[in-house]
Amino acid sequence: MAQSADEPAADPEFRGFDAARPGLHHAVGRQHAADAGFRHEGLYASPPPWDIGRPQSAFLALADTGLLHGRVLDVGCGTGEHALMAARLGLEATGIDLATNTLELAANKAEERGLTARFLRHDARRLADLGERFDVVLDSVVFHGFRGEERAAYVESLRAAVKPAGRYFMLAFRDEPPTPAGRVHRLTPEEIRTAFADGWRIDAIEPITIDSALPACTGGIRGWRTALTRN
DSSP, X not given: OOOOTXXXXXXXXXXXXXXXXXXXXXXXXXXXXXXXXXXXXXXXXXXXXXXXXXOOHHHHHHHHTTOOOSEEEEETOTTOHHHHHHHHTTOEEEEEESOHHHHHHHHHHHHHHTXXXXXXXXXXXXXXXXXXXXXXXXXXXXXXXXXXXXXXXXXXXXXXXXXXXXXXXXXXXXXXXXXXXXXXOOBOHHHHHHHTOSSEEEEEEEEEEEOOOOGGGTTOEEEEEEEEEXX
């Protein structure tokens, strides 16, 4: 989604949420004022359909089977449920997003739950700017929103952020109905394989259900859960 023209100009640096608040790390994230973002403030004027107030079942299953470990990054974290899921396991959890109001909500959740997590305003296409590498990256319906050069930039960004032999788990809408009405990005397995052909091992592309808050999709939305390993 493109940044709204009436959004306030961004400072060169964005200081993360106050370390003095219980359960939160002090953090500094680079902000890119002119960038198109995968989230922005207007999307959270009211709760969006992907914000279900808990982790996606398909990611919770990964946590339950011990596939999350080490340093975990949640890209497009929204209000932080997947980063907080990792924090609850005692892992070093970071969430990034471009919507500052969602990050504040995530920080408040961490404080209320007594969890330690870090939330940064940062562009998923510029993960190399963090100067960090992660053991696991979680992506809940972020990748499928990119096209062309933006998709390539995002995949290259992931290459910089995931440690060798690290894991990337991605949820995306499946290329078949039923799906929500309106402009919905849907992926084929071939699109996923093509995007990650260089530098990745595709471990699985599994059909799953993506939980949704949309009234028309109370049974969930058909999706893919893709598991990849960084070569």
